[in-house]
Amino acid sequence: MLGMTDKFDDNGLKKKKIDGSLCLNSxxxxxxxxxxxDLxxxxxxVKWLQRIxxxxxxLPDTSKSSWKFIEHRSSSIPK
Incomplete structure (x- = not known):
C-alpha cells in the first residue's frame, strides 16, 4: 500500500504498519x-470533524472581532 511503512523501535522489534501522518499509542x-x-x-x-x-x-472563543474600525477625519481647515 502507498504511504504505509514498517516502523521499528530501538530494540529492533517490529511495530505495526501505520500511515506516517497518524501516530498511535499502540x-x-x-x-x-x-x-x-487510541480508540x-x-x-x-471523529466528533471534532463531525462538529466542523x-x-x-x-472560531476562537470570541465570535466578535477584537478590532474596531474608527474613522479619523482630520480637518483640512486649521482652527
Missing part, C-alpha cells in the same frame, strides 16, 4: 491500555 506499546487510548483519541477526532461539518470551521 504503535509504541502492545498493551490493551494503549489500544483503548478514545480517534473517537474525539455540522457547524463550519470553529
Amino acid at each position: 504503535t509504541y506499546s502492545d498493551t490493551i491500555e494503549a489500544a483503548v487510548l 478514545e483519541e480517534l473517537i474525539c477526532r 461539518l455540522d457547524f463550519g470551521t470553529p
Whole structure:
C-alpha cells in the first residue's frame, strides 16, 4: 500500500504498519491500555470533524472581532 511503512523501535522489534501522518499509542506499546487510548483519541477526532461539518470551521472563543474600525477625519481647515 502507498504511504504505509514498517516502523521499528530501538530494540529492533517490529511495530505495526501505520500511515506516517497518524501516530498511535499502540504503535509504541502492545498493551490493551494503549489500544483503548487510541480508540478514545480517534473517537474525539471523529466528533471534532463531525462538529466542523455540522457547524463550519470553529472560531476562537470570541465570535466578535477584537478590532474596531474608527474613522479619523482630520480637518483640512486649521482652527
